[in-house]
Amino acid sequence: MQGGDSPSAGRPVIVSVRNVKRIFSIGDEKVVALGGVSLDVYAGEYISIMGPSGSGKSTLFNMIGGLDDPTEGTVMVSGVEMSKLNRRQQARLRCLKIGYIFQTYNLIPVFTALQNVALPMLFAGIPVEEANEKAADLLREVGLGDRLHHRPDELSGGQQQRVAIARAFANDPNIILADEPTGNLDLKTGEEIIGRLSNLSRKRGVTIISATHDHKMLAVSDRVVWIRGGMIERIEERKNLNIKVGSIG
Amino acid sequence: MSADCEEDSSKRGGGAASDIMLQLGDMSRPLPRRTMVGLVVGGLKVRMARSVVTMASVTLATAFLFYTGFTNGLYFRMAEANDPDVNLLLRRAGVSIQATLLGNPMDKWLIGMALLTCAVGIANAMLMSVTERFREIGTMKCLGAEDGLVVKLFLLESAFLGMIGTVFGIILGSLVALSGAWHQFGRYAAEYFPLMESLEMAGWSFAAGIMLSVVGAGYPALVAARMRPVEALRVEE
Numbered sequence A: 001m002q003g004g005d006s007p008s009a010g011r012p013v014i015v016s017v018r019n020v021k022r023i024f025s026i027g028d029e030k031v032v033a034l035g036g037v038s039l040d041v042y043a044g045e046y047i048s049i050m051g052p053s054g055s056g057k058s059t060l061f062n063m064i065g066g067l068d069d070p071t072e073g074t075v076m077v078s079g080v081e082m083s084k085l086n087r088r089q090q091a092r093l094r095c096l097k098i099g100y101i102f103q104t105y106n107l108i109p110v111f112t113a114l115q116n117v118a119l120p121m122l123f124a125g126i127p128v129e130e131a132n133e134k135a136a137d138l139l140r141e142v143g144l145g146d147r148l149h150h151r152p153d154e155l156s157g158g159q160q161q162r163v164a165i166a167r168a169f170a171n172d173p174n175i176i177l178a179d180e181p182t183g184n185l186d187l188k189t190g191e192e193i194i195g196r197l198s199n200l201s202r203k204r205g206v207t208i209i210s211a212t213h214d215h216k217m218l219a220v221s222d223r224v225v226w227i228r229g230g231m232i233e234r235i236e237e238r239k240n241l242n243i244k245v246g247s248i249g
Numbered sequence B: 001m002s003a004d005c006e007e008d009s010s011k012r013g014g015g016a017a018s019d020i021m022l023q024l025g026d027m028s029r030p031l032p033r034r035t036m037v038g039l040v041v042g043g044l045k046v047r048m049a050r051s052v053v054t055m056a057s058v059t060l061a062t063a064f065l066f067y068t069g070f071t072n073g074l075y076f077r078m079a080e081a082n083d084p085d086v087n088l089l090l091r092r093a094g095v096s097i098q099a100t101l102l103g104n105p106m107d108k109w110l111i112g113m114a115l116l117t118c119a120v121g122i123a124n125a126m127l128m129s130v131t132e133r134f135r136e137i138g139t140m141k142c143l144g145a146e147d148g149l150v151v152k153l154f155l156l157e158s159a160f161l162g163m164i165g166t167v168f169g170i171i172l173g174s175l176v177a178l179s180g181a182w183h184q185f186g187r188y189a190a191e192y193f194p195l196m197e198s199l200e201m202a203g204w205s206f207a208a209g210i211m212l213s214v215v216g217a218g219y220p221a222l223v224a225a226r227m228r229p230v231e232a233l234r235v236e237e
Helices: A057-064 A087-097 A113-123 A128-141 A157-168 A187-204 A215-220 A238-248 B002-011 B016-025 B033-046 B048-081 B084-092 B097-102 B105-131 B134-142 B147-185 B187-191 B195-226 B229-234
Strands: A013-026 A029-042 A046-050 A072-077 A098-101 A175-179 A207-212 A223-228 A231-237
Touching: A013 A057, A013 A207, A029 A057, A029 A072, A029 A207, A029 A231, A046 A057, A046 A187, A046 A215, A057 A072, A057 A175, A057 A207, A087 A098, A087 B134, A098 A157, A113 A128, A113 A157, A113 B033, A128 A157, A157 A187, A175 A187, A187 A207, A187 A215, A231 A238, B033 B048, B033 B147, B048 B084, B048 B097, B048 B105, B048 B147, B048 B195, B084 B097, B084 B147, B084 B187, B105 B147, B105 B195, B134 B147, B134 B195, B134 B229, B147 B187, B147 B195
Parallel strands: A046 A207, A046 A223, A098 A175, A175 A207
Antiparallel strands: A013 A029, A013 A072, A223 A231
């Protein structure tokens, strides 16, 4: 497979994408966003999907996260084919196994940081007190111990994204999907966010899949998948990346 | 479905599929009431201006509905009395006594119109307040909210708004109707006060206000909840 298994041999595959096509119909016109992509993501790795806008990067990302169904092909997450689950099971899978981080943070504006982080746990059926306790721990871990009861509009962009990171880890997911997590942040804050994300995920063995065009993300990625025109152009291992970054930067 | 999933996963040495299916089978408990109410009341407070406008449209619509019903009832009682003084007042107010007694088609038309205005106004306001928040719905779905929960939250919110709006509407409607009647007919308004009709109309207005709020918000909420999360997230705010 295109995934290549030299560095990750022996590690279980957590996401398996097979011959995925996604075709959008706009009126009579058919737009091919993904033209047959295969990819294996291994448990615990940090993988970045790179590509210019319109390359199919976001579409692939959404497929992996079970946010969208493929027109053809299969996406298996933790050995389960997403499109074969019913709606409740999909919601349940998203709740327990996948954490999401968005470019625009997407915190619930009426909730405090603590409540935002606790919400996915409440969806999972964890009692309120327990959820709040764990949410506070997670927020302390991202350095927001003194901002537990602040609402999103009282937090800076970087702080909001840190709340979002804590929220993504709330239900101890296997996978975290980060869609342009640094897209709305300045260079320094972006670096800090990437650092926190990769530290937390390494510590917990969580797989991170990130769609981005931020080259800062390359340094922490185990592998980088380059997408162009709806196809995987190439996949690079970290050890080959340094040279590449130099030539780009 | 699960059979080939498990087969596939065992090939990859995961064995995680059955594990997940087991966990997925353990259906979530409902969200604690405290959290639901927190989301709803908090949402209304944060979008105060929006909530007031939405509520105002419910209030005005039900006020109009109640006013129309009350006035009709009063005219009917007064016409029924067949008192020359009262008849004179009614004629002066431009009310056709015969038509009122026979059940004026014009009145029915008015009440129908009031109801229609109420329906369109409330449905529109609720529709707007939900479509504004597609992205929030998409986020909640990503965090694992089930479709039913999303719909429930919006129904709760709209029922709450609708209830407050309707109560204000009935108060406003009766204030306007009473002061109008007092001004036109003086003590006769009290003498022929259409108590039963008013109560009945208040009941109808209350039911209509809440039902229309719930239906008006319920439909777009259902549409949003059934969207794929990615579609809901894509909607511009």
